[in-house]
Amino acid sequence: MKALLYTSAILLTVAFVQRNAINERPGEPAAAANATLCKAPLCKLPSRTAILQAVTPTGSTAPAGTEGMVLIRGGQFWMGSTGFADAKPVHAVAVDNFWMDAHEVTNAQFKAFVKATGYITIAERPLNPADYPGVSPDKLIPGSAVFSPPARPVSLANPLRWWAYVASANWRHPQGPGSSIVGKDNEPVVQVCYDDAVAYANWAGKRLPTEAEWEFAARGGRTGTTYYWGNDLKPNGKWVANLFQGNFPSTNSAEDGFRTTAPVQTYPANTFGLYDMEGNVWEWCSDLYRPDYYQRSPAHNPKGPADSYDPDEPGTVKHVQRGGSFLCSDQYCVRYRAGSRGKGEPGSASNNLGFRCVRSAQM
Numbered sequence: 001m002k003a004l005l006y007t008s009a010i011l012l013t014v015a016f017v018q019r020n021a022i023n024e025r026p027g028e029p030a031a032a033a034n035a036t037l038c039k040a041p042l043c044k045l046p047s048r049t050a051i052l053q054a055v056t057p058t059g060s061t062a063p064a065g066t067e068g069m070v071l072i073r074g075g076q077f078w079m080g081s082t083g084f085a086d087a088k089p090v091h092a093v094a095v096d097n098f099w100m101d102a103h104e105v106t107n108a109q110f111k112a113f114v115k116a117t118g119y120i121t122i123a124e125r126p127l128n129p130a131d132y133p134g135v136s137p138d139k140l141i142p143g144s145a146v147f148s149p150p151a152r153p154v155s156l157a158n159p160l161r162w163w164a165y166v167a168s169a170n171w172r173h174p175q176g177p178g179s180s181i182v183g184k185d186n187e188p189v190v191q192v193c194y195d196d197a198v199a200y201a202n203w204a205g206k207r208l209p210t211e212a213e214w215e216f217a218a219r220g221g222r223t224g225t226t227y228y229w230g231n232d233l234k235p236n237g238k239w240v241a242n243l244f245q246g247n248f249p250s251t252n253s254a255e256d257g258f259r260t261t262a263p264v265q266t267y268p269a270n271t272f273g274l275y276d277m278e279g280n281v282w283e284w285c286s287d288l289y290r291p292d293y294y295q296r297s298p299a300h301n302p303k304g305p306a307d308s309y310d311p312d313e314p315g316t317v318k319h320v321q322r323g324g325s326f327l328c329s330d331q332y333c334v335r336y337r338a339g340s341r342g343k344g345e346p347g348s349a350s351n352n353l354g355f356r357c358v359r360s361a362q363m
Contacts, residue, residue, distance in 0.1 A: 069099040070273045071361060072217050078224075079215055079294070081339030086291035090339070094300050095216050100209065101356040103264035103275040104283065105200065108185035110171060110192070113200050122193040123170040123349050143167040144191050145350040146175050147260075147327060149249045156332055162249035163350075171196075174260075174351040186263040188281045188354040194319050194346035197284045197355040206357035208286040211320045211341070212302050213358060218278065218323065219338065220271035228270065228278050228338050233330075240267050241279035243336060244329040260326055260351065278336045279328060281354035282321045282344070289318040289343040310343060318343040325352035 076094040081087040113119060123144040129137055148164040155161070166176035171191045173179045181187070192200075201207050209217070218228045225231050229240050239245075239256040246253035256262075265275045287293075287304025291311065308317045321344045324336025335342050344353070 066099045066359065068102055069359065070102050072098050072100050072213070072272055074098065074216070077216050077219055079212060079297075079339070081337075084340070087294065087339055087341050089294060091294055091297060092299060093212050093216070093297070093302060095210075095212050096301055097361040098209075098213055099359040099361050100213070100217050100274060101206075101358070102269070102273060104188035104281060104354045104356045105197075106186055106264055107171070107181045107189050110189040110200060111185075113203050117199075117203060119196075119199055119203075121171055121191070121196045121349075122347055123191050141167040142170070143176070144169040145348070147249075147351060149252065151250065153247060153250050156248070169351065184261075184263075186265075187261045188264060188276070190261065190281055190351050190354050191349045192284075192354060193349045194284050194344070196349070200355075201357045204357060206359045208284055208355060209358040210301070210303050211285045211287040211322065214283070214285050214322045215339070217272055217274055218270070220274070220277075222271070222338075225338055227336075229268075241336065242267065242276070242326045243279045243324070244327050244332070248327070248329055248332040258326060262326070276323070278323050280326055281323075281352055282325045282342055283323045284344070284353075284355040285320040285322055287320045289320050289341075313345075316345055319346055321353070327352050 074094065074096040076092055078090050079093040080090040082090055124142055126142060127140040129135075129140055132140060143166050145163050146166040146169050147162060148166075149162055169176040169179075169191060171189050172181060174181065174190050181189075197208060220228065222228065222230070227233065227241075229235070234240070242256060242258050242262040244252060245255040252259050258266075262276075262280055264280075267276065267279075269275050270277055285304075287302075288306075288308040290305045290307070290309045292309075293305045304320065308319075310316060310318045321342035322340075324333065324340070324342075327333060328336040334340070
């Protein structure tokens, strides 16, 4: 069942709720810190569910290999967080060895894929009027969701105050007409839906990571820390991830030097040699989303539930997203913290959503 768009003004509904919390194990932050954290508003992103037709890539495939990837030697770790219901319980999980892209897929890499295959992303395709009852046909123009900050502070209760459906917004024009990726080859590609990410991964001879693989890699062997990099938001007074600074959503001070995406490898790599495992852009995982999955998750190489359920949008299929984005902060969206989970409808994209790939490793 597809989520319905109910406003012709911006052609989107609020369908993405992301929560974050601190992973509590011995040596982790005190319960009082969690209590404060849980009072933070839930971050929400829009859904775009129209897929008029399936587009299967044709043409050559990318050369097989592990260039630009890091070998992640598997093992056991504590997965999840006690701070939010959908990340409970914290449980022991083991994953096998795998290769992971050292950074998010870039504009240059996605451009090579499109050139080789002629692939058309979902944000570029025509919209089917049948999917949008009550919306005037003249408003059904290909496009996507773009963060559009208001001029003054607003209530954080309604994300439509800072998200807009922008005609012609897509991976080439992340913020709509007038924006461009020219000169930004080394920034992460955005405005990619789940299906777009899968298409790229298949072409590259890779796949999207499972949620367990993603978190194991992001933790880098650390346990019980507030952030994937440690317990201090700004170690030695420096930003180590591309996050939102200032008064969300109206005033971004860009203290870290970036208002939107940052070039990959701008910030320090984690202990496994991976970049931007928190902040910059959200990253798709292969798992379907259910808030209760951790209660019965397999202990070895979990791949997600067989079906999807989101109590915020029953009947709408969701996939897991991880890592947070340049719009995350403790003021609004705390989902960049260790152990947190995100979710998104597979036909939806935005200018803070990208991905990276993995490949299984036989040792």
